[in-house]
Amino acid sequence: MTFLLQSTLSRLRGKVRTIPDFPKKGVLYRDITPLIGDGQFFRLVMTVFLKRYQRRKIDKIAAIDARGFIFAGALAHILGVGLVPIRKKGKLPYQTYETEYASEYGLNTLTIHRDAIAKDEQVLILDDVLATGGTAEAAAKLIERCQGTLVELGFLIELLDLKGRERLSRYPIYSILQFP
Numbered sequence: 410m411t412f413l414l415q416s417t418l419s420r421l422r423g424k425v426r427t428i429p430d431f432p433k434k435g436v437l438y439r440d441i442t443p444l445i446g447d448g449q450f451f452r453l454v455m456t457v458f459l460k461r462y463q464r465r466k467i468d469k470i471a472a473i474d475a476r477g478f479i480f481a482g483a484l485a486h487i488l489g490v491g492l493v494p495i496r497k498k499g500k501l502p503y504q505t506y507e508t509e510y511a512s513e514y515g516l517n518t519l520t521i522h523r524d525a526i527a528k529d530e531q532v533l534i535l536d537d538v539l540a541t542g543g544t545a546e547a548a549a550k551l552i553e554r555c556q557g558t559l560v561e562l563g564f565l566i567e568l569l570d571l572k573g574r575e576r577l578s579r580y581p582i583y584s585i586l587q588f589p
Contacts, residue, residue, distance in 0.1 A: 542573030
């Protein structure tokens with residue numbers, strides 16, 4: 410994004426804590442809690458997302474369980490659009506669509522309420538991290554199953570070495586920060 414200075418990106422990157430071997434050996438976990446725990450940095454992240462999406466036609470923002478709720482909820486509030494939770498299986502009480510996917514940690518299932526998105530509504534998916542792309546791909550499939558139109562997949566962090574962008578090559582993707 411053109412208005413972001415390299416120094417600003419470096420400051421944001423510096424607020425992301427790296428924890429080795431979590432949740433399993435060999436994984437470098439990118440912990441966003443120091444970043445979102447600092448009000449000025451959290452505001453900065455939300456400003457970046459706002460600048461990117463404020464002039465786009467968006468009817469709903471879909472949030473991926475659970476950390477996606479942090480960013481999607483805040484941005485939906487700012488933009489005055491609906492928020493759609495995409496949850497793990499067994500967490501939504503009404504009729505759902507579901508899709509199984511493989512992530513870097515194993516097999517999982519995501520669900521969405523069948524009536525969460527109307528046909529042709531413009532939907533932004535927002536989440537914290539793009540890793541292998543399994544979770545994001547499953548979320549995108551759920552939006553399509555509801556007959557919504559996916560505007561973009563937006564992330565705070567993209568883990569480049571895990572090649573999630575390649576897996577999601579048919580969708581537009583945006584990430585604020587990139588890590589190896």
